[in-house]
Amino acid sequence: MIDIITNMLAMCIPFSVALLLASIGEMFNQRAGVFNLGCEGVMAMGAFVGMLIPFLAGGGGSVPQWYNALGFLAAALLGAFFGLFFGLVTVTFRAPQGIAGIGLQMFGVGTAGTLFRHFVGGTQSIPGIPDVDIPLLSRIPFLGDILFSHNVAAYLAYIFVPIAWYILFKTPWGLKVRAVGTNPRAADSMGINVSRTRYEALVVGGALAGLAGAYLSVAQAKMFSDTLISGRGFIAVALVYFGHWHPLQIMGGALLFTLAQTFQTIVQSMGISFPYELAVMLPYVLVIVVLSFTSRNQTTAPTALGKPFNREIRT
Amino acid sequence: MTEGRAFPPCLFSFISAMDNKIRSLRMEHITKRFPGVLASDDISISVSEGEVLALVGENGAGKTTLMNILMGLYQPDEGSILINDEPVRFRGPEDAFRAGLGMVHQTYMLVPNMTVTENIALGYKKAWKHLRLDMKEVRDRVMEVSSHYGLSVNPDAYIWQLSVGEQQKVELVKTLCLGARFLILDEPTSALTPQEVDELIVLLHRMTAELSIIFISHKLQEVKALSNKVTILRHGKVVFSGNTDDFSSKEIAAKMTGHEIVLPRNPGGQDRGEAVLSIKDLTVMSDRKTVALDHLSLDVSAGEIVGLAGVSGNGQRELAEAINGLRKAESGSIMFFGDDIVNKSPHDVIAKGMGYIPEERNTEGIVPSFSIKENFVLKDISSETFSSGIFTKQKKIDESAERLVKRFDVRCPGTGTAAGSLSGGNIQKVILAREIERKPRFLVAVYPTRGLDMGAVEFIHSELLKIRESGIGILLISEELDEIMDLSDRIAVIYKGSIQRVLPKAEATAERLGILMAGVKEE
Numbered sequence: 001m002i003d004i005i006t007n008m009l010a011m012c013i014p015f016s017v018a019l020l021l022a023s024i025g026e027m028f029n030q031r032a033g034v035f036n037l038g039c040e041g042v043m044a045m046g047a048f049v050g051m052l053i054p055f056l057a058g059g060g061g062s063v064p065q066w067y068n069a070l071g072f073l074a075a076a077l078l079g080a081f082f083g084l085f086f087g088l089v090t091v092t093f094r095a096p097q098g099i100a101g102i103g104l105q106m107f108g109v110g111t112a113g114t115l116f117r118h119f120v121g122g123t124q125s126i127p128g129i130p131d132v133d134i135p136l137l138s139r140i141p142f143l144g145d146i147l148f149s150h151n152v153a154a155y156l157a158y159i160f161v162p163i164a165w166y167i168l169f170k171t172p173w174g175l176k177v178r179a180v181g182t183n184p185r186a187a188d189s190m191g192i193n194v195s196r197t198r199y200e201a202l203v204v205g206g207a208l209a210g211l212a213g214a215y216l217s218v219a220q221a222k223m224f225s226d227t228l229i230s231g232r233g234f235i236a237v238a239l240v241y242f243g244h245w246h247p248l249q250i251m252g253g254a255l256l257f258t259l260a261q262t263f264q265t266i267v268q269s270m271g272i273s274f275p276y277e278l279a280v281m282l283p284y285v286l287v288i289v290v291l292s293f294t295s296r297n298q299t300t301a302p303t304a305l306g307k308p309f310n311r312e313i314r315t
Numbered sequence: 316m317t318e319g320r321a322f323p324p325c326l327f328s329f330i331s332a333m334d335n336k337i338r339s340l341r342m343e344h345i346t347k348r349f350p351g352v353l354a355s356d357d358i359s360i361s362v363s364e365g366e367v368l369a370l371v372g373e374n375g376a377g378k379t380t381l382m383n384i385l386m387g388l389y390q391p392d393e394g395s396i397l398i399n400d401e402p403v404r405f406r407g408p409e410d411a412f413r414a415g416l417g418m419v420h421q422t423y424m425l426v427p428n429m430t431v432t433e434n435i436a437l438g439y440k441k442a443w444k445h446l447r448l449d450m451k452e453v454r455d456r457v458m459e460v461s462s463h464y465g466l467s468v469n470p471d472a473y474i475w476q477l478s479v480g481e482q483q484k485v486e487l488v489k490t491l492c493l494g495a496r497f498l499i500l501d502e503p504t505s506a507l508t509p510q511e512v513d514e515l516i517v518l519l520h521r522m523t524a525e526l527s528i529i530f531i532s533h534k535l536q537e538v539k540a541l542s543n544k545v546t547i548l549r550h551g552k553v554v555f556s557g558n559t560d561d562f563s564s565k566e567i568a569a570k571m572t573g574h575e576i577v578l579p580r581n582p583g584g585q586d587r588g589e590a591v592l593s594i595k596d597l598t599v600m601s602d603r604k605t606v607a608l609d610h611l612s613l614d615v616s617a618g619e620i621v622g623l624a625g626v627s628g629n630g631q632r633e634l635a636e637a638i639n640g641l642r643k644a645e646s647g648s649i650m651f652f653g654d655d656i657v658n659k660s661p662h663d664v665i666a667k668g669m670g671y672i673p674e675e676r677n678t679e680g681i682v683p684s685f686s687i688k689e690n691f692v693l694k695d696i697s698s699e700t701f702s703s704g705i706f707t708k709q710k711k712i713d714e715s716a717e718r719l720v721k722r723f724d725v726r727c728p729g730t731g732t733a734a735g736s737l738s739g740g741n742i743q744k745v746i747l748a749r750e751i752e753r754k755p756r757f758l759v760a761v762y763p764t765r766g767l768d769m770g771a772v773e774f775i776h777s778e779l780l781k782i783r784e785s786g787i788g789i790l791l792i793s794e795e796l797d798e799i800m801d802l803s804d805r806i807a808v809i810y811k812g813s814i815q816r817v818l819p820k821a822e823a824t825a826e827r828l829g830i831l832m833a834g835v836k837e838e
Contacts, residue, residue, distance in 0.1 A: 186424035191409030
């Protein structure tokens, strides 16, 4: 029994990384007042490009690790580019963000799948990145397996959480982002370029979504398929609300959701007779239930979320 | 779009670094069109060093638009701005700041989910150390400015926790922190107590030694006390310009509105009936979880107006919300026509006949995106008058709306117009019309005339007095001592969540109330 629990918890950290990165990225978007429902599509593109580079380099065989790093970099750049594009549509042309986001999602998922069939063909696996046992710490009983023997990308992602917190709350850029997402008119009156700040946040958010996708294909599944992302981009958007636009709370949400997911896989693998369709639903039901019961603290919310800003339109 | 000669930013900062004194500022022939509105029509103003120009006019006269043009928030369609006789062009507030201009806006330019210090840091670029924000430096600057000018603010409070009056102080501190040498104040006194207004006027007078001020106001006493020159706008045009000292308040008011205005007063002389609203030992927490009302007790009788005077932030908002079921009371009772309504739902309180004019007219008083007629029936949409149980009775709603718009002189293109697009005075008329039309048994009116022009104030005051005449009790919460003294039968002074003292109108003077509002006990 203890093995099963250890197993479940040990899976939790690496499996939560994609959600964590994508939702932290989405948090920057939303703090700046733009919600990007296209996260799913950007993740799909990131996952495809991230996997494509080590695959082409090694033809499915082993490749030096820096090809994987190159895959992540390409995914981040592509994600940033999509962020820029989304900025053009929603900030400059002030298109409705919800619709634009759904468009981006469909474009990303569809394009990634098509290009995958063109360049790769069928299911092909790549070696991915190995797990690293941190010396000494990984030998701590119980905790060692859960916390200290994962792949490098997972460690980096978790180290990024406090960095994201610092960026958001302790740097001038974070201050600008929070201001333009809550009261853009006030930010504007203080000489802050609202559009530029929103673009910047979208680029950062897009890059993180791209990285999240690449993590799924390179580090987690070690392959790409059309259904690889399977709604994680939308869960990431939900986690931002769940976490009240705060990096640490978002991390908690990502872990909780992943725990529910690993729990259902383990329940299935143990052969308990329980309709698996219901077990698969569990994490999603959990998100809905928790979202319904969390207090909606309007005092931290970016209240200009979803509203295009136009200085000369009087409201 | 034609515009004045543009300075490249580097050249501009060079000039301002060389000579950062603003010896004169002129706006010449400024014209600005918004879709369907000519907001500024060939306006020219000029201010020299050490001068205070009062920009006077009714709501919608185009004062704020003109100042937004000056700050670079809007680009003028025609006309130019000259500083020290050099044409300048501000592409945004950043350029205006660099030139030494600072503006305190009428609608506060503050981010509610950030602290006072963070809000000021937003413009305080000196503390921007690339990867780090030097919050201590900003905080020190805030403390320095606030103690120097006697504008007490808590630098660590979140804006959403502050009352409107406190937010105004934050705005003033912010502008001063950012080093403005030319101040533009858009109705800066609307939320201050009389003492604070006097202090501010003294302070601003002292500051004219170093800087010039443009001061937007409807309050003519302040215009008289503070300004050297006055420019009056009406419908986007300058109708008058001259030296303040050459004209009386009455003359200026007449030029502003086009006719003379006499505010109505409570004639007094009605016998106090039985108390219909009786608050006993009410204790309520604020948003910050501090004690907002501390065992507050107060009675209001039928047919009397009780004015609640006090510096904003002393529990007025919490009291109004607790009476109307919008805030939970920790202890105490509110007897309303014999029933205890403490901690009842707003629906129950409304059903008992409570009328409420809330503090935030745009967010609490109306649904801005709803039409005027929809806003009229917000509280009665399930009543038999307007609903058959399944469908609304559109005809009834339309008829009643037309009648109310006429009776309350709501100026609007039609009753289908979104209420949020109206001016403040007209929104307030919509709220007043709705509350009066419901024939309430009691009315709580919170800052009913804040930010309104003289014409609208006159109208609302006379309506409130009419309600009183008809035997309905009113609790009037206001920071305007003139308003309270004109309208009230009795005046209660609130300080730190309890009633300092209740004075009959005859015993209340501005000085005495001011002392009580500052928390000094008198025996």
